[in-house]
Every structure is written in C-alpha cells, then in structure tokens.
Amino acid sequence: MSMPHPGLTPTSYIVLGLLRFAGEATPYELKATHAGSVGFFWAVPHSQLYAEPDRLVARGLATVRQEERGRRRKHYRITDEGVAALDAWLAGADLPRGELREPALLKVFFGADPTDVAVRQVEAHRERLATLTAIRDRVRGLPNATGPLHTLDAGIAMQEAWIAFWERLAAGSGPVEG
Amino acid sequence: MSMPHPGLTPTSYIVLGLLRFAGEATPYELKATHAGSVGFFWAVPHSQLYAEPDRLVARGLATVRQEERGRRRKHYRITDEGVAALDAWLAGADLPRGELREPALLKVFFGADPTDVAVRQVEAHRERLATLTAIRDRVRGLPNATGPLHTLDAGIAMQEAWIAFWERLAAGSGPVEG
DNA sequence: GGGTACATGTAATCAGTTACATGATTTA
DNA sequence: TAAATCATGTAACTGATTACATGTACCC
Incomplete structure (x- = not known):
C-alpha cells in the first residue's frame, strides 16, 4: 500500500527512472544516459546527479556500493521501495502545470x-x-x-x-x- | 557603455521589467502585475518578489522608499543603472535554450x-x-x-x-x- | 612523456520553496 | 462583531548553480 513520498522532486523521479532502467549506475553513467534522453526536455545539472542518489539512499529508495580501491566510484541501485515510489508517482493523478521558460x-x-x-x-x-x-x-x-x-x-x-x-x-x- | 551585469537571473529581469513598466511598485503590486502577464509563462513565487527587489537595490539597480508609519510598505523604483542593465539584456545576443518542464x-x-x-x-x-x-x-x-x-x-x-x-x-x- | 580531454567528485553560495505570522478590509 | 479574505511580509530549509579540484586514459 505504498504511501505517497512527499518531498520527492522531479529530479528524484528522473534519477529513480534512470536507475530502474539501468539496473545499476554510477552518477557519471546517469549523466550520460540523461544527456541522451530526458535531458532533451528536462535539464539536470551534473552535480545533482551526484547529490540526488545519496538523498534517495537516505530515504531507502536506493542503495550504494562503493568500490574499495582505485576510483572508489559509487554504484547505485534502486530498491523495491524505490520502484514502488516511482510507480506510485507514475500512476498518480497529479500533473502539475508545465512551464515554458523560454x-x-x-x-x-x-x-x-x-x-x-x-x-x-x-x-x-x-x-x-x-x-x-x-x-x-x-x-x-x-x-x-x-x-x-x-x-x-x-x-x-x-x-x-x-x-x-x-x-x-x-x-x-x-x-x-x- | 553599460557593462554586462553578471549574476542577474531571469527573475531579476522580470522585476526590472515590471518596475520600468510600473514606474513605482510595492512587491504586492509586482505580484499582481506578474500574475496577470508574464506569470502565464514564467512563474515567480511571491516570496521572490519580496526578495529580488532588495537584491536589485543592493546592486544599485533600484531604490526603495519605505513608508514611515502604518504598514511601512516598501515602494521600489528602477534606477538609470537598472534601465541600462535591462536594455543591455534586451539587446544582448545571448538567448539560452528554453526548456519544456512538462x-x-x-x-x-x-x-x-x-x-x-x-x-x-x-x-x-x-x-x-x-x-x-x-x-x-x-x-x-x-x-x-x-x-x-x-x-x-x-x-x-x-x-x-x-x-x-x-x-x-x-x-x-x-x-x-x- | 606532456598535453588534452574525459571521468569523478566536493564545496560554497544563492535562489527558490514552503511555511508561518500578522495587519487591514470587506462581508455576512 | 466574527469570519473570511486580501495584503504584506519574514524565516528556515533545501535544492540548484557555479566553481573548483584531482585522477585517469588517450594521443601526439
């Protein structure tokens, strides 16, 4: 009975969506994927693609695995809770007004x-x-x-x-x- | 030879533009004017219409006059520098890519x-x-x-x-x- | 083997968002 | 005169933007 998750921003859902698609990804991979897809109509600065996954982890919507040596990159993975949050949003009725910003x-x-x-x-x-x-x-x-x-x-x-x-x-x- | 004014955001120019149009305005008046015009394609939260004018004053692009008694409202007015900044922006060649945000x-x-x-x-x-x-x-x-x-x-x-x-x-x- | 571009992040600042709070008017 | 709405702001928090910084791989 997935509760609504307040405080999630569009950026959150973008990262969740990309994570679900990728299975597992580092922020840099998120950046690349984003740039070639959603990025065409919804910009997310790359620093957010580093910051947001950690927020998701703090909420239990994703997990991290950090490499022990070398670059010590962080690999993120969506959790079941994360999938539920994403699906709830996708199915949810609220559709905030879009903006032009031209x-x-x-x-x-x-x-x-x-x-x-x-x-x-x-x-x-x-x-x-x-x-x-x-x-x-x-x-x-x-x-x-x-x-x-x-x-x-x-x-x-x-x-x-x-x-x-x-x-x-x-x-x-x-x-x-x- | 108006220098470019770095650090001015779209919100800045919106307020400058509204101030030039209005001659003089309180934030509340800016809010009303914005809501009936630019607001249809570029949202600005009302708290920004209180905060931004003060930023402009700090840069010398606007002046304040605060009522002495009663509501002590603040009335803002664009300065010549402000007009110059606005005009420079209007005539300037840079047109950042618009976004959909839908x-x-x-x-x-x-x-x-x-x-x-x-x-x-x-x-x-x-x-x-x-x-x-x-x-x-x-x-x-x-x-x-x-x-x-x-x-x-x-x-x-x-x-x-x-x-x-x-x-x-x-x-x-x-x-x-x- | 030195430069250049890609990869991978962190830090500081600032704007934007949300929430709260109170004063003045209108209206029931 | 009580309630509701409009007017007028402030405060706290957090996300977004910018800038910086370093590591690694590739290529000339």
Missing part, C-alpha cells in the same frame, strides 16, 4: 526587437528539430522505447510549432487570426 | 500510461487555451502592448500544438509521418 519570449515580452529575436530563434529551433528527428529515426525500431518515442514526438511537434510561430513573427505579420 | 511528458517518458495522461492533458490545455484567448481579446487594442501580445500569441500557439499532440496520443495513433 528566455526569448521573456525578452520579447519586455520589449526586445521581435524580428531580431525571431530570426535567431528560427535557426536555433531548426537545428533542434534536426537533432530530434535524427534521434527519433534511430530510436524507432528499438523495443521498449515507446515512452521515449512519444517524448521525442512531443519535442518534434513543439519545435515545429515554435518554428512556425517565430517565422510568422519574423515576417512581421500578425497572428493568423480568428 | 511533468506529464516526464511521466510518459518513464512509462506512465500515455492514453490516461493524454486525456487529462487535453482537457487542461483546452482550459488554458480558453483563458489565453480571452485575455488576448482584451489586450488587443491596447496601445503599447505589442510585446505581451506576441507572448500571448506564442502561448496560444503552444497550447494548440499541445492539444494536437495529446489528442493524437490519446487516439493511440502513432505520429502522422513517414
């Missing part, structure tokens, strides 16, 4: 030259789109990757929406209307 | 039932869309609101893109494409 928009809001910003945004989003598309083509076909695939689709859809938006803005035309 | 996506990524999530996201985004559309219709016509208007258009475009995405996902069909 600095370019902030600038436009406060009066930056829209055309100038827009032109550069179009280019940036085009690059992004190319990257994501390439990745999707590689991921497609892999089994058990439907979650990540959906996410990639979302990312691609968003890039396309942004490109359309900034292009309209760069062209100086108003909204299409309604 | 908890729903995170859940789907890590294996939550996509249909379940999608159905609820569609509803949430529809509400959001209605809100933004209503606001845009009010803002349209106001003079000197082109920055905010563009922002609203962006928000609306994003909501529509999300709705389309989640609807496809809820319908269980793959991406359109090939």
Whole structure:
C-alpha cells in the first residue's frame, strides 16, 4: 500500500527512472544516459546527479556500493521501495502545470526587437528539430522505447510549432487570426 | 557603455521589467502585475518578489522608499543603472535554450500510461487555451502592448500544438509521418 | 612523456520553496 | 462583531548553480 513520498522532486523521479532502467549506475553513467534522453526536455545539472542518489539512499529508495580501491566510484541501485515510489508517482493523478521558460519570449515580452529575436530563434529551433528527428529515426525500431518515442514526438511537434510561430513573427505579420 | 551585469537571473529581469513598466511598485503590486502577464509563462513565487527587489537595490539597480508609519510598505523604483542593465539584456545576443518542464511528458517518458495522461492533458490545455484567448481579446487594442501580445500569441500557439499532440496520443495513433 | 580531454567528485553560495505570522478590509 | 479574505511580509530549509579540484586514459 505504498504511501505517497512527499518531498520527492522531479529530479528524484528522473534519477529513480534512470536507475530502474539501468539496473545499476554510477552518477557519471546517469549523466550520460540523461544527456541522451530526458535531458532533451528536462535539464539536470551534473552535480545533482551526484547529490540526488545519496538523498534517495537516505530515504531507502536506493542503495550504494562503493568500490574499495582505485576510483572508489559509487554504484547505485534502486530498491523495491524505490520502484514502488516511482510507480506510485507514475500512476498518480497529479500533473502539475508545465512551464515554458523560454528566455526569448521573456525578452520579447519586455520589449526586445521581435524580428531580431525571431530570426535567431528560427535557426536555433531548426537545428533542434534536426537533432530530434535524427534521434527519433534511430530510436524507432528499438523495443521498449515507446515512452521515449512519444517524448521525442512531443519535442518534434513543439519545435515545429515554435518554428512556425517565430517565422510568422519574423515576417512581421500578425497572428493568423480568428 | 553599460557593462554586462553578471549574476542577474531571469527573475531579476522580470522585476526590472515590471518596475520600468510600473514606474513605482510595492512587491504586492509586482505580484499582481506578474500574475496577470508574464506569470502565464514564467512563474515567480511571491516570496521572490519580496526578495529580488532588495537584491536589485543592493546592486544599485533600484531604490526603495519605505513608508514611515502604518504598514511601512516598501515602494521600489528602477534606477538609470537598472534601465541600462535591462536594455543591455534586451539587446544582448545571448538567448539560452528554453526548456519544456512538462511533468506529464516526464511521466510518459518513464512509462506512465500515455492514453490516461493524454486525456487529462487535453482537457487542461483546452482550459488554458480558453483563458489565453480571452485575455488576448482584451489586450488587443491596447496601445503599447505589442510585446505581451506576441507572448500571448506564442502561448496560444503552444497550447494548440499541445492539444494536437495529446489528442493524437490519446487516439493511440502513432505520429502522422513517414 | 606532456598535453588534452574525459571521468569523478566536493564545496560554497544563492535562489527558490514552503511555511508561518500578522495587519487591514470587506462581508455576512 | 466574527469570519473570511486580501495584503504584506519574514524565516528556515533545501535544492540548484557555479566553481573548483584531482585522477585517469588517450594521443601526439
């Protein structure tokens, strides 16, 4: 009857999720995995990938095993409690509102030259789109990757929406209307 | 020859921008203004709207005037230095990558039932869309609101893109494409 | 064998979050 | 006049950001 685990942040669930996927991982491996997957839409600084696993251990949601000699790296592993916490979160009803956090928009809001910003945004989003598309083509076909695939689709859809938006803005035309 | 001001966060610029717009404002007024404008795409907790102005004062980018009696409220005003910092940022070339920060996506990524999530996201985004559309219709016509208007258009475009995405996902069909 | 890049962390600072607390107004 | 809500802040805690620091492997 897994109790809810208060105080777990998105970062916590990201690490739990990566640990479950990896079986066992060092922070550096988490960093690499994250960078090639979730990192595309949810940044986590690498220092957090060292700090968070220890927090999880303190809560009993993971365990550590430290190498005795050499680099004395720490290998983390998710516990059954950890899996339960992750599953409870996944199945849970709460879905906090997402946020945009787009600095370019902030600038436009406060009066930056829209055309100038827009032109550069179009280019940036085009690059992004190319990257994501390439990745999707590689991921497609892999089994058990439907979650990540959906996410990639979302990312691609968003890039396309942004490109359309900034292009309209760069062209100086108003909204299409309604 | 305004030097760059290191250590200013997006929150700093939001407060500077709101102060310039308002002429003079108490944190509570900042809170209200923020909630009805930038707040739609960039959240700032109210405690930061009390803390940040003092940081700006410490840097010489704003001034305070505290009431002598009664509530002893603090009224803030942007300084010329503050205006310069804001303008430098607005004109500056750096545009950090935006982020999605969408908890729903995170859940789907890590294996939550996509249909379940999608159905609820569609509803949430529809509400959001209605809100933004209503606001845009009010803002349209106001003079000197082109920055905010563009922002609203962006928000609306994003909501529509999300709705389309989640609807496809809820319908269980793959991406359109090939 | 010296440099460069990758790997692996720790420490200090600071912003952000949450919670609490009280004063003023409105309304029932 | 009691209750509820709005206004106005402060305090404590903790996560996130930045910077630093060192170890190991590779390559020229």
